[in-house]
Amino acid sequence: MAGKRKISKGAYAGLILIYICMLIVILITLYPFIYVFSMSVSDPMSVLKQEVWFLPKGFNLDSYKMVFENEELWMHYGNTIWYTVTGTLVNMILTILGAYPLSRKSLIMRKQIMFFISFTMFFSGGMIPLFIVVNKLGLYDSRWSMILPVAVNAWNLIIARTYFQGLPEGLIESAKLDGANDFQVLWKIIIPLSKPILAVLALFSAVGHWNAYFNAVLFLPSPQKQPLQIYLQKLLINMSDAAAGNTQFGLNRSMQVIQLRYSTIIVVILPIICVYPFLQKYFVQGVMVGAIKE
Helix, strand or coil, X not given: CCCCCCCCHHHHHHHHHHHHHHHHHHHHHHHHHHHHHHHHHCCHHXXXXXXXXXXXXXXXXXXXXXXXXXXXXXXXXXXXXXXHHHHHHXXXXXXXXXXXXXXXXXXXXXXXXXXXXXXXXXXCCCHHHHHHHHHHCCCCCCHHXXXXXXXXXXXXXXXXXXXXXXXXXHHHHHHXXXXXXXXXXXXXXXXXXXXXXXXXXXXXXXXXXXXXXXXXXXXXXXXXXCCHHHXXXXXXXXXXXXXXXXXXXXXXXXXXXXXXXXXXXHHHHHHHHHHHHHHHHHHHHHCCHHHHCC
């Protein structure tokens, strides 16, 4: 049995420093979530007096009851779920169908096509031309205005293409010798072997659609079609105005208004927090692979 490797004091000191730095980063990252959650479940009087800094003081769920009884919130929640599911599905289908042929050396003008795709990452027409195009296509005040203008992300396409290029060429050649066409190769070989990177790209797309805000401001004037982020922005502004006029609404109303903001934020971010652990194993495997190898 080989002897144990000795670690010098300098290496121990470096390891301790790394752990301390990581602990600080974790605390900085988690603190906003802990603070918002603590404010949402603390005693309303403690929230009003701004006595909550880290852990909850007291316990009260009345604000969550008000959130779940808000029918308008659930309408916007449903819109955001539709945008996220549909948008992520469209993103992944188009990204895969675009990345696979671009990863094949047999594709004619492959480098020229990649140049134009990469060009869009650095230069764009701007907000006004985008608005004109969406309006001329009849997408203004349509749900598809949240999907089609962002149907393909150039960076995600490049990452998927690079990952596909790194897969063993022999597998593809063997499949074609057995009579498989490109769609069969893509479905039965490429996609199963690319689960890590596809899970990462799906997570990026889903988070992007869930947090979508600016396009909704530009293209969706109808409140019935607006996503959750627009409703949250309006809610926070209206609640701030109501809380500022606490003499009009009374002390109890002011406490409810202030605490309701934090409860709504928790309800909004909860789905993403719940989905992430299921994709974490793929995220760790695939987050860097496609971005490094070329």
